[in-house]
Amino acid sequence: MSVAPESGFLGFDETEARRVETLYQTPDVVAQRERVLDALGLRPGERVADLGCGPGLLALQMAERVKPGGEIQCIDASESMIALARRRCASMSGVHVRAGDVSALPYTDRTFDAAVCTQVYEYVPDIDRALAELFRVLKPGGRAVVVDTDWESCVWNSSDQARMRRVLEAWDRHCPHPQLPRTLASRLRRAGFESPRVDVIALVNDHYEADTYSFGVMPLLAAYGKKQGLVPREEADAWLADLQELGRRGEYFFSLCRYLFLARRPQARKG
Numbered sequence: 513m514s515v516a517p518e519s520g521f522l523g524f525d526e527t528e529a530r531r532v533e534t535l536y537q538t539p540d541v542v543a544q545r546e547r548v549l550d551a552l553g554l555r556p557g558e559r560v561a562d563l564g565c566g567p568g569l570l571a572l573q574m575a576e577r578v579k580p581g582g583e584i585q586c587i588d589a590s591e592s593m594i595a596l597a598r599r600r601c602a603s604m605s606g607v608h609v610r611a612g613d614v615s616a617l618p619y620t621d622r623t624f625d626a627a628v629c630t631q632v633y634e635y636v637p638d639i640d641r642a643l644a645e646l647f648r649v650l651k652p653g654g655r656a657v658v659v660d661t662d663w664e665s666c667v668w669n670s671s672d673q674a675r676m677r678r679v680l681e682a683w684d685r686h687c688p689h690p691q692l693p694r695t696l697a698s699r700l701r702r703a704g705f706e707s708p709r710v711d712v713i714a715l716v717n718d719h720y721e722a723d724t725y726s727f728g729v730m731p732l733l734a735a736y737g738k739k740q741g742l743v744p745r746e747e748a749d750a751w752l753a754d755l756q757e758l759g760r761r762g763e764y765f766f767s768l769c770r771y772l773f774l775a776r777r778p779q780a781r782k783g
């Protein structure tokens with residue numbers, strides 16, 4: 513199974529999977545995972561689904577919290593991500609990683625106390641189907657934490673704003689829903705969830721430094737634009753060089769908003 517890279521969306525092949533793995537170990541994303549874990553409030557013995565688990569960083573942390581007796585069921589559509597997650601979680605009992613699609617979950621109804629889906633739905637063409645699946649596999653009273661990015665919230669300093677816009681417009685095509693969060697609360701309600709709590713997670717970098725989210729995501733944007741023929745090689749390279757130069761001059765600035773939704777399946781479904 514793969515995430516249809518031929519569509520022009522990011523396919524999370526081996527190179528992209530490794531880039532995401534590195535990016536998701538920066539302090540910015542470590543802090544994001546802490547927010548997710550706080551919202552989930554996991555307890556020992558709980559059964560949890562990690563939908564689109566990626567390299568398994570969150571799964572490993574969740575497994576610690578549901579010990580003893582709990583389990584983390586992970587699925588992902590990318591073989592490369594599955595391999596990374598399996599390796600990361602190999603020594604942790606209770607973590608199971610398999611191939612699967614969040615739009616057609618391989619679980620029976622009312623299986624999980626909690627489910628998490630971070631930075632995944634923006635890549636899924638039929639969101640409403642995926643949310644119906646999320647609802648279906650949660651026990652009544654079960655909770656879901658969903659995180660997605662709104663790329664229109666991106667503020668990134670540049671000495672050539674027109675070029676910055678072209679790079680970001682090209683990046684908008686890397687997934688089918690680059691501005692998903694603004695419709696997620698209403699979609700979750702329509703899927704049957706109680707009104708979700710919504711929190712914003714702002715990623716802010718005011719220095720050009722290697723161990724930051726924006727530094728790590730830059731090569732992904734540049735490589736994607738070039739590979740898809742959306743940004744000429746020289747333009748992508750000039751964009752990267754400009755960010756470095758702004759850093760050297762002390763004028764680097766990046767900010768991006770992600771949104772965290774904590775939604776609960778009602779104890780008894782209305783109607």
Ligand SMILES: C[S@@+](CC[C@H](N)C(=O)[O-])C[C@H]1O[C@@H](n2cnc3c(N)ncnc32)[C@H](O)[C@@H]1O
Nearest residue numbers: 524564565566588589590593613614630631635
């Ligand atoms: C940006 S990564 C996020 C990984 C992980 N949730 C995290 O936050 O660390 C997106 C992940 O979603 C997976 N993905 C995308 N579409 C999917 C689908 N339809 N079903 C399952 N996984 C999917 C990708 O393979 C990738 O691992």
